[in-house]
Amino acid sequence: MSTAGKVIKCKAAVLWETKKPFSIEDIEVAPPKAHEVRIKMVATSVCRTDEHVVAGSLSTPLPAVLGHEGAGIVESVGEGVTSVKPGDKVIPLFSPQCGNCRICKHPEGNLCVTSLANPRGTMSDGTTRFTCKGKSIHNFISTSTFSQYTVVDEMAVAKIDAASPLDKVCLIGCGFSTGYGSAVKVAKVTPGSTCAVFGLGGVGLSVIIGCKTAGAARIIAVDINKDKFAKAKELGATECINPLDYSKPIHEVLQEMTDGGVDFSFEVIGRLDTMMSSLLSSHASCGVSVIVGTPPNSQSISMNPLLLLLGRTWKGAIFGGFKSKDSVPKLVADFMAKKFPLEQLITHVLPFEKINEAFELLHSGKSIRTVLTF
Template identity: 60%
Template sequence: MATTGKVIKCKAAVAWEPKKLLTIEEIEVAPPQAHEVRLKVVATGVCHSDYYVLYEDIRDYAFPCVLGHEGAGIVESVGPGVTRFKPGDKVIPLFASQCGECLLCLSDKTNQCVKNWTLADKDMKSKSRFTCKGKVIIQFMGTSTFSEYTVVSEVALAKIPDSAPLEKVCLLGCGISTGYGAAINSAKVQPGSTCAVFGLGAVGLAAVMGCQAAGASRIIAVDINKDKSSKAKEFGATDFVNPKDYKKPIQEVLMEMTDGGVDFSLECAGNVDVMRSALESTRRAWGVSVIVGWVAVKDVSTKPVDLICGRTWKGSSFGGWKSVQSVPKLVSDYMEKKIKLDEFITHTMPLEKVNEAFDLMVTGKSIRTVLKM
């Protein structure tokens, strides 16, 4: 291609500092280096984790940056040593890498990888291929899909079928995969079981979908937004509970509803108080509670007896999926109508309206907004 080996100038939504609106800037995207791939982003979802880092995470060492980690696009060029991708391939960049060689990748006990790009990486600036106004712009989680072009590691990229609609399957880069997999892979929801899902954003609704796919007989959806009730039932919830309707703690309500607690609970709100409620809503003898919502700067606690008596408390990242090998299968499942994606998308906007997309999300007026480049 004509741009191969050259710097590309393009539009991106830049976060110059915490708690400030993103601004649309012209940035420079350098060519991919060894084992890297540069791609043209076609569409990206707007995830609460992007908002969290910008407005709620008190650490400020990740700025200036380009957010976005739920995208899909087309390979523009590849760096030296890349053999699994070529220009024109449709791909989904991944914040969770899978090198396939490290101790973690070789284990069936985890989907973590030692090559994951994290906010705590001290080498973020040298890894970035973005500059703007003479400054290095950090690539958030190694993806930065709020940009018309981005560069990612080849071990953090999934090749998908040419027939896949990028404006839909981009959601499999984070939210839907995370919630759906948390129920199936992390909680390991069993047929005939009773489940509770706390927080009904895209991740929570995907967790409801996962509970239904796993064969749960009762799925209680919990959210303080009463308008989420019908949407939850569309994805498989059998009950909807609004904590605001009760004077007692929600875990007590659920314990009474289920004669002792649910078998599985999934916390998808990213709230440490809700995490404890989700744990305490499970049956003491064998309940399993999974933390899915992302919180990096607050502590969570419980009474030891709540675990000693038989409960299991665990976390889930990217739904437990081995990313590079699993995302193409999830795309196929969507195209074969085995999982929902279209139903999550409530708004579609251009990149320039990214701040409006954040507003829709935090006010509960959207499930997922997709930005088109």
């Protein structure tokens, strides 16, 4: 019996307030309006951005259905939707692509102006599609994947290969693409180059995959947790160093190791001190340093302009610089063609109802990516 045009009752993980566990609730998901898509979620993974909301260090209206790194199947579409149809496999996009604004038309830009202008915690029209216990439940950054069904704007969904395994390609919805793209698209790592990657979580490891795919000759992984070194080497790191093993600043160590500094450096932690260490570890005359990690609170960094005057480049980008709707299907196709791995990033697979256990694994540092299946 078709559910198109009807309210769907299903389970979702609702965050009612910060610093509290998720609550598995029965919710109602309204049908999609014009230019909207309702998706039956199949898999979603847990990202530290969701944890920032739980901790209260990233503000979004609550109560909300979080989650932004998922994959599913289109259940129904609203009037005017042309890019997907019921039955299509899709990935929701936390960084939408309207295709019409200045940034979408810019050859390098990817942070769609329309997505920035949307009311926070709602669909484009300023309303939500989730209801629980008679209360409206907020949307989260265009996606809300911690629900058996979600509704997204058409510009925030990408159709992908019908043969793709959704419990793996869900990582392309955020973490993998952010790291991989930072290497291949933002930094534009060159064959034979030397790279340093600060932070070996899921996104940092994805940077390593990108550096290796681009042909880097040396990939130096930097982390204070030695337990992460084996996985980093498995994915392409040629050397691993722990700043705690040295009496001098880590950027000086890297400069000595690489004849004055690396060609490309990446900060994938979200700390001001490591952002500066990453910048200084890149060569003063030809180095490129990319900020990938986002500090959870609004903070400022002070630096001497002379650090850039000699020729260094300091860059940053959201979602690895990829235009989401255009690039996600291509990334899935590349995965299917075995151009890069995803399986090694997935350390745990749990049923959706164990979402709080997944966040405990994240807190403890025991997981890289935990995938929740519906």
